[in-house]
Amino acid sequence: MSLKKIVFVIVGCICLALGTVGVVLPILPTVPFYLATAFCFAKSSQRLHNWFIGTGLYKKHLQSYVEHRGMLMKTKVSIITTVTLLMGFGFFMMARKGIWIPCIILAAVWVCHIVYFIFKVKTIKE
Secondary structure: OOHHHHHHHHHHHHHHHHHHHHHHOOOOOHHHHHHHHHHHHHHHOHHHHHHHHOOHHHHHHOHHHHHHOEEEHHHHHHHHHHHHHHHHHHHHHHHHOOOHHHHHHHHHHHHHHHHHHHHHOEEEOO
16 A cells, blocks of 8 residues: 555544534534545545445435435435534533633634534535
């Protein structure tokens, strides 16, 4: 295996880990990391690429985006709900302690998530 392919495998694994953490931690974006994973795995090994696009995480979060440049309404609502609940919990916990600067940053990140998913990601029909 060439050095170039090894680097793509390593970067792909790192992106896969970060994207998977991003599923439950909304501060990390899932979709860009999974797109990078698909790219790196495709460049490194056809077998790795086939494995990744066969996973449930890919199919749930990325397949509709890759195929149709959009997401199902159900997927968008799921992502927005998860982001809102987790960020809301973090906001609430910091606000209780009077930590306002991170609250403002978290609120700005939340607004960016909402704007992106509502206005930038096309909604596709099932």
